[in-house]
């Protein structure tokens with residue numbers, strides 16, 4: 219078991235390293251092929267500069283060639299994806315649903331949501347093409363792996379969730395949420411179904427409200443200033459993806 223967890227962690231950190239490239243290059247309109255280079259001095263990076271997490275530590279968070287500080291985004295994304303891959307593996311083992319298809323599906327979902335969260339945080343935009351592609355993959359996955367009743371429930375949840383965000387966008391005239399959140403709601407509903415999507419969106423608003431309050435208290439934001447919402451949707455989504463069942467059971471037990 220430990221061996222598999224270690225392999226999953228290493229695989230996750232490598233995928234995280236690739237996602238960093240995807241995040242930075244696609245938003246700049248560059249191709250994702252070609253060798254990695256330093257953002258400042260454009261020096262081509264060698265293999266030993268590109269070991270996930272470890273290179274960042276051994277280089278002391280600086281470029282080997284120009285000594286400029288490297289962005290914390292790189293080791294953070296690598297570590298978070300590695301941990302999300304390990305969590306996916308553990309959750310699937312515990313729920314007795316472990317299969318290659320389910321594992322790859324979870325890996326794909328956590329990667330998608332991390333990219334969406336980081337891109338929204340960094341550039342205030344949601345990569346809608348990626349979200350649409352992920353929704354399509356989720357539709358196919360549900361079609362093959364869910365009963366027909368559940369399949370329709372998930373499709374319904376997708377439309378209901380995007381309608382919910384559409385209403386918010388119209389009601390706030392685009393100041394509260396963006397069009398990207400409508401598309402992201404669709405994906406959340408498609409993956410999680412009705413109950414899971416409600417939980418994910420509820421958690422997103424809860425965490426978002428607490429975070430906004432803290433930012434206002436710390437004086438980092440003023441009241442009425444918007445903050446990117448996708449990172450909170452991603453947090454709500456991941457929590458629901460991994461723990462919807464125990465959380466909902468716990469909630470129902472309160473009554």
Ligand SMILES: [Zn+2]
Nearest residue numbers: 256259281284
């Ligand atoms: Zn450099």
